Amino acid sequence: MAKKTEVTVEEKLRTLYDLQLIDSRIDEIRNVRGELPLEVEDLEDEVEGLKTRLEKHNGNLVEITEEISNKKNLIEEAKSLIKKYGDQQKNVRNNREFNSLTKEVEFQELEIELAEKHIKEFKVQIEQKKEVIAQTKERLSERENHLKHKKGELDDILKETEKEEKALIDKSLEYENLIEARLLSAYKRIRANVKNGLAIVPIERGASGGSFFTIPPQVQMEIASRKKIITDEHSGRILVDPALAEEEKQRMEDMFAAI
Numbered sequence: 605m606a607k608k609t610e611v612t613v614e615e616k617l618r619t620l621y622d623l624q625l626i627d628s629r630i631d632e633i634r635n636v637r638g639e640l641p642l643e644v645e646d647l648e649d650e651v652e653g654l655k656t657r658l659e660k661h662n663g664n665l666v667e668i669t670e671e672i673s674n675k676k677n678l679i680e681e682a683k684s685l686i687k688k689y690g691d692q693q694k695n696v697r698n699n700r701e702f703n704s705l706t707k708e709v710e711f712q713e714l715e716i717e718l719a720e721k722h723i724k725e726f727k728v729q730i731e732q733k734k735e736v737i738a739q740t741k742e743r744l745s746e747r748e749n750h751l752k753h754k755k756g757e758l759d760d761i762l763k764e765t766e767k768e769e770k771a772l773i774d775k776s777l778e779y780e781n782l783i784e785a786r787l788l789s790a791y792k793r794i795r796a797n798v799k800n801g802l803a804i805v806p807i808e809r810g811a812s813g814g815s816f817f818t819i820p821p822q823v824q825m826e827i828a829s830r831k832k833i834i835t836d837e838h839s840g841r842i843l844v845d846p847a848l849a850e851e852e853k854q855r856m857e858d859m860f861a862a863i
Contacts, residue, residue, distance in 0.1 A: 614830035806849030
């Protein structure tokens, strides 16, 4: 039975740095999209909200129109009753009956007056509602055009980057499978907690990449020896020497170009 080959620290560092370069490339692609997906989502929600509002306003308009129709019918009924009571007054036998019919007529006249008042109020509401509907339609049209434009932008970016992003995600998973669980977990934890998602950085001008804290020469020598995994005491990032970083960058750039 063949003995399992021990993975050296240098090989672990190279694989980790390759994974970082792949994940950073994915980050760059997603940064190109920027806030566009969220903008599109917000615009879609706004358009749906405006459509719902428009539907509600139109429903209210129908209800108010029906109320006007009901009040007009009430007026016609009241006029009919007034005529009826007027005819009956011509044939009354005593003052009590006459007075009773007079009260009925007065009541119907008040009903007509109140109904006409309501009709006027409803007509004012209709004009106000029509104005709101017109404004909502205008806003909806403007937002729909803006959404169409933003969706077009997003679709163009997705078409340009979708294939590359999918290939890189597959590569990222492939490289993750090459890294021991403990080390991969540390990488992901650091990546989630540091600026720009850079969990592994090379030494630049005697300091951790992106940092101003100088790394002691002895530690730099240890990093260059590639015998153990060393982290920056200030940022917590895993450190690699510039030569290893440059070699892997060139190798990964060739791989990116082939995707």
